[in-house]
Amino acid sequence: MINPLNGEETGKKVSSMNYYAYRLMIRENSDNYLLRFRRLFQQYCVDMYVKIETERLTFIRLNQAKLRSEEYIHLRDAIITDGDSENVGRLTILPATYTGSPRHMHEYAQDAMTYVRHYGRPDLFITFTCNPKWIEIIQLLLPGQTSSDRHDITARVFRQKIRSLINYIE
Incomplete structure (x- = not known):
């Protein structure tokens, strides 16, 4: 990692997850060309996710x-x-902190049983769907893009709407 103020190398290491998060970041004053490549962008994201998960699994295997x-x-x-x-x-x-591991899934099942014990059996099963034509999504797309080109925007707007709905209900 290099200090941007003086250009000297620091002793800190940057994880690949932070590096790719930085590469995918949307900035106002610069154009991120990765975001314009549609399906190739999606393939890049999948490949980098696999690379990060492989590094995490290797760390877990070597540090048992x-x-x-x-x-x-x-x-x-x-x-x-x-x-x-x-x-x-x-x-x-695999530790319980590794998403999808058996211990992680067991914790989720235990949490679900705790909710049922505390609140009783559920009466409703509610599902939410996302409309790719929501104005919040359309405004964030670059010219020529569709919502299927930018799953990151669609997911972010969907999560924001769910959070606002939950806050409204509470």
């Missing part, structure tokens, strides 16, 4: 001792009693 994975006694016992030792490779335990 730092993550204290040896303390997961119940998980180790389950593998010993239920698993076939011939089919087991090197054990890598």
Whole structure:
């Protein structure tokens, strides 16, 4: 990382996630050409996401001792009693902070059961849909773009509308 004031290199490291977030940022005084490439932009985003996730998984695999994975006694016992030792490779335990891991999904299930215990069974199942022709989306598109070219804008506007609806209900 380089200090923009004096041009000297600092001792800080920049993660690839921060780097790509910086590359995808929309700035008022400069034109970000990546945002104009439609499907190629989407493919770039997917490829960079896969690269970031691979780095995260590699970090988790190489730092199992730092993550204290040896303390997961119940998980180790389950593998010993239920698993076939011939089919087991090197054990890598994903933490609950890794989205989509079994422990992460178990926490979500436990949270859902807590909500049901506290509030009772749900009476309604409500779904929300996003209209790609919302004025908030159309205003943010670059000339010649459609909402399917910029999923980032569509998702951001949808989240803002959901938040405002939840705040209105509360």
